[in-house]
Amino acid sequence: MIDPCFELGFSLELGGQYSWRLKEGELRYRGTREYAGLIEGRIPASDEQVECFVAALDLLDTWNWRDDYHPQDVQMDVLDGGHWWFKAKLNDRVCNTAGENAYPSYHDPRQTTLNPERFELLRAGLYEAFQIEHFIYQARWRQQQAERLASDETSSQE
Secondary structure: OOOOEEEEEEEEOOOOEEEEEEEOOEEEEEEOHHHOOOOOOOEEOOHHHHHHHHHHHHHOOHHHOOOEEOHHHHOOOOOOOEEEEEEEEEOOEEEEEEEEOOEEOOOOOOOEEOOOHHHHHHHHHHHHHOOHHHHHHHHHHHHHHHHHHHHHHHHHHO
16 A cells, blocks of 8 residues: 655745645645744644545545646636645545646536635645644744743843
């Protein structure tokens, strides 16, 4: 059996980018600019969490998503915005898909839309399966505590 692996990422034209990657039993995060520092460290990934996310992939029919999605597919031009990608490998199933300001349709993943519904469901499935919001909350709380401590030290020096 091949260890499951995946990467989900998003990049804004005028912002930063982020990616989540499952590797060696850990969920790893990278973020730049506005996405920097979202979490601290890595998230351990249990077999149950991976199975939950794979169930979401099956529900969203990601294994049948096209390789790429572009706004020209629906006779539109979008000059700025975002680029997303999702790569997954699980045993004999492979998904390697991406889009530039366009996404798989909610009604049929083989069709293109400008509405990110299905991609957002993929992202939500990832966050739910690995309880990512909990890790974001922890990182924000620690940052607030550090800022409060720094502010208290500055006040006491005055």
